[in-house]
Amino acid sequence: MKAYWWIRDDMRRENNPTLEAALAWRKRTGGLLQAVCFQRPSDAISLSEYPKPLPRTSAIRQSYERACLQSLAATLVSMDISTISVSEDILFWMTKQNAESIFFTYGCAHEEVEEEKALMDMGFQTHGFYSRTLLEPAQVFESPLPQTYTPFRKRTESLLQLEAFSEILPYLGPARLSAPFSPTESQARAHLYTYVAENGPGRTYKARRNGLLQPQDSTKLSAYLSLGLLHPKEVWNRCLYVEKLLGGCEEIYWIRFELLWREYFQWVAYEAGPRLFLPEGLQSKGLVAPKVGNVDAFERWTQGRTGDALVDAAMRELAATGFQSNRARQNAASYWIHDLNQPWRVGAAYFEAMLLDFDAASNWGNWAYLAGVGNDPRPFRKFNTQKQADQYDPDKSYRLTWST
Numbered sequence: 001m002k003a004y005w006w007i008r009d010d011m012r013r014e015n016n017p018t019l020e021a022a023l024a025w026r027k028r029t030g031g032l033l034q035a036v037c038f039q040r041p042s043d044a045i046s047l048s049e050y051p052k053p054l055p056r057t058s059a060i061r062q063s064y065e066r067a068c069l070q071s072l073a074a075t076l077v078s079m080d081i082s083t084i085s086v087s088e089d090i091l092f093w094m095t096k097q098n099a100e101s102i103f104f105t106y107g108c109a110h111e112e113v114e115e116e117k118a119l120m121d122m123g124f125q126t127h128g129f130y131s132r133t134l135l136e137p138a139q140v141f142e143s144p145l146p147q148t149y150t151p152f153r154k155r156t157e158s159l160l161q162l163e164a165f166s167e168i169l170p171y172l173g174p175a176r177l178s179a180p181f182s183p184t185e186s187q188a189r190a191h192l193y194t195y196v197a198e199n200g201p202g203r204t205y206k207a208r209r210n211g212l213l214q215p216q217d218s219t220k221l222s223a224y225l226s227l228g229l230l231h232p233k234e235v236w237n238r239c240l241y242v243e244k245l246l247g248g249c250e251e252i253y254w255i256r257f258e259l260l261w262r263e264y265f266q267w268v269a270y271e272a273g274p275r276l277f278l279p280e281g282l283q284s285k286g287l288v289a290p291k292v293g294n295v296d297a298f299e300r301w302t303q304g305r306t307g308d309a310l311v312d313a314a315m316r317e318l319a320a321t322g323f324q325s326n327r328a329r330q331n332a333a334s335y336w337i338h339d340l341n342q343p344w345r346v347g348a349a350y351f352e353a354m355l356l357d358f359d360a361a362s363n364w365g366n367w368a369y370l371a372g373v374g375n376d377p378r379p380f381r382k383f384n385t386q387k388q389a390d391q392y393d394p395d396k397s398y399r400l401t402w403s404t
């Protein structure tokens, strides 16, 4: 008897209900449990509004994901679980296996949900668990999903109370507080426990989160959450725990505020299905005519040669590290859409290829939002990049760091 743990964006040993269920199956049946991970396709993608194929994933992103998988596989060996890395399509590969059960963590974006349905249709015994999100569909869709973030936050915040598991996790020693991200779960956890601590940098998070350059300006937890080295509840609970110790702390509360943005985008994507990825996004207004992207503008933007120093710094940072702060992303994306007047999906696809913390719901949801076709009451959000540079990079240190 054989079962697979299909590793998706839940690359961790601890706080992983999918792995726990698979281990319980092994104990119950005495069967063979293997882990399998499907590499993301690396072929180019074509969009109707751009004349050339676009890269699907970058070398830097591939290498980070590979390192995360290697680290997890090493942990699994000690649990007597071997890991297979497969470059074929999951459905094609699964048809060739004779497995009884497949354990996996549910996704929220369209392609992920389609893969899950297809596996079920193929007759496998599937066992799905929610652990990429703080909430589950039954909680979220008890009433209609709000069209904007604030009512969602108000409705869900009180549902999420402190849970016991965060308090019993060991403190694993200080971590290096910077991107690029570590590929190991224990380092990710150590980073969380160092950043969100009684005297940790999280105590100034709200004031500094718009900073462009310093590692401690924001949590740098995004890749850990996107690839699942940490469960979002672990982050949520850690914040609540430290807030409680401090008798309340607005700065750390704000990390939870941002985590709920992530959560909101997950459920928006879940509800929208394929619509999130259409040129007209979530709005049913219908576009007048789809714009056609300009190859020269794309090359100048991606290579950091637009002439706008803030945007150029942001795009060079992205190309070199696979990361940009939230403020840099907002400016770079707004510039592409509203200053260069280019199709938003082309920019979103480029970010998808480059970001180490790529998450379909957060990336496409934020892009759609900025383009005015997402969950935003405003028609569109144009950032004045000159003003933003003056405000968030007054001494030019960010622009100078990424000037070449």
Ligand SMILES: Cc1cc2nc3c(=O)[nH]c(=O)nc-3n(C[C@H](O)[C@H](O)[C@H](O)COP(=O)(O)OP(=O)(O)OC[C@H]3O[C@@H](n4cnc5c(N)ncnc54)[C@H](O)[C@@H]3O)c2cc1C
Pocket: 209, 218, 219, 220, 221, 222, 223, 225, 226, 255, 258, 259, 260, 261, 262, 263, 265, 324, 325, 326, 327, 329, 330, 333, 351, 355, 357, 358, 359, 360, 362, 363, 364, 366, 367
């Ligand atoms: C155009 C654009 C594309 C983006 N693409 C992604 C993406 O692919 N993956 C991704 O994780 N985030 C994305 N974001 C959101 C945000 O920029 C990053 O999560 C954040 O910069 C990561 O750094 P941090 O962990 O230090 O964030 P912090 O400021 O420390 O925030 C804590 C956590 O909250 C979540 N979060 C914060 N802001 C947002 C937001 N606006 N939307 C969703 N979640 C948020 C993240 O999980 C983050 O790790 C995008 C934002 C924009 C404007």
